[in-house]
Amino acid sequence: DIQMTQSPSTLSASVGDRVTITCRASQSISTWLAWYQQKPGKAPKLLLYKASTLEGGVPTRFSGSGSGTEFTLTISSLQPDDFATYYCQQYNSYPLTFGGGTKVEIK
């Protein structure tokens, strides 16, 4: 199975900050990577797929990059609505696997 490791596990930031979350795969997954946002008590929301393709309706302050084993999710200017937990997911091979999550908290 491909292991997905996210860092940091928790991130404290202020509105307006540039925020970067890293996701590492235990083996190459090309660009078969997605990012989700989840708020407490809610279902996850797809943000990006194929490492850098923005899902429709997602603000352009969200961007993704990377290939192979290292990927990043960047929020260019953190907004109040962005405080949430973020997960990466590989879909290069089965079983599909998620990272452990990164909680973005208010500083």
Added chain:
Amino acid sequence: EVQLVESGGGLVQPGGSLRLSCAASGFTFSSYWMNWVRQAPGKGLEWVANIKGDGRTIFYVDSVKGRFIISRDNAKNSLYLQMDSLRADDTAVYYCARDIESHRVSEYWGQGTLVTVSS
């Protein structure tokens, strides 16, 4: 509007069974891969199983193989998860999710249904 509504969760004893359902609407159900993804209380997301639109291709995470069965009824626009030999570590919110057409990533999610395995 795409809608996914799960049902069937509840409290079950270890070793028991439960069948989850997901009613889909707002899209051509038979054209899409569908998934079950779970989340234990306070924990991260875990993909459980998926099934192709025609029902002929299915994948499972190892921890549920031989115990869970994913199925679909395209005539009823419904997805199912039959869960047998339930264990305490199966306790989670179970989400039904629909994939994007050409990627195994979940674009639409239901609200989830809680399964609690406890004596």
